[in-house]
Amino acid sequence: MNIDSLEKLLIHEMKDLYSAEGQILKALPEMIEAATSPELKTAFSDHLKETHKHRERLEKAFKMTGFAPGGAHCAGCEGLLKEGADIIQSIEKGDLRDAGLITAAQRVEHYEMAGYGGIIAFARKLGKNGIAELLTETLEEEGQADRLLSRIAEKAVNFKAMAHA
């Protein structure tokens, strides 16, 4: 029992996402390497740059609260990234693995969308509008990344992977 105010719950959630972004930063280079389609490699590389930005935005948001980031480990994100690693282990490099990588990455994007959505709602309730606005930019970028992955899957990857069926 250590969360006894909405502000502490907000900080708890921000620490969770900060850990998630850090884990994603470590996982993305492996996903870029594991992907085949140039479009997917570029999407993952661009998202790696964005993830650095997302972590910096969280650091800025922490400064607005007086609390420090760190000290939490996001178990949810760990499980999701493990699924991505399993996909790499289970499927040979090629368009089929790309299709699997996309579904794994979209689970991570959705995780973050749910996480940031909650944080923004809590920040607004607490009148911390600076945090809400800053992290709304991140939420929008996570949504865009998810939609881009859907478009890549729809246009190219899944269609080519079909040849393996």
Place this chain on the structure above:
Amino acid sequence: MNIDSLEKLLIHEMKDLYSAEGQILKALPEMIEAATSPELKTAFSDHLKETHKHRERLEKAFKMTGFAPGGAHCAGCEGLLKEGADIIQSIEKGDLRDAGLITAAQRVEHYEMAGYGGIIAFARKLGKNGIAELLTETLEEEGQADRLLSRIAEKAVNFKAMAHA
């Protein structure tokens, strides 16, 4: 290396979601018990009934493939549900814990939305339209459950939780 066709990737993803739905079935009674707001308790109880239906739909979908459900453990969902259990441990029963439970539950909903979205895309590519249609019903219900949780959070829980801040 054991996934070498889009059909096997589809089955892999269906087994993953089947494991997830099973884990959620076990976790929801504890979340109902842990919640305070009657509206949230009802939403979780209704979702428990839906989750039984979602598992049955996956069993029907497996019958259309000739493969059996089971034999997989969804690491992603395990991590997400662990976060919900941590919330229960960290926050005393009341409106603040309800706010935390909602954000944990929304992460799970988003996980399932991403998972079913991928499965439906793969099933369509493989011409397995029966599976795609069946699981589109589930995808829509997961989306509705997520939106209902947002409405409960917006209207009642977060607002009351603010008093703790």
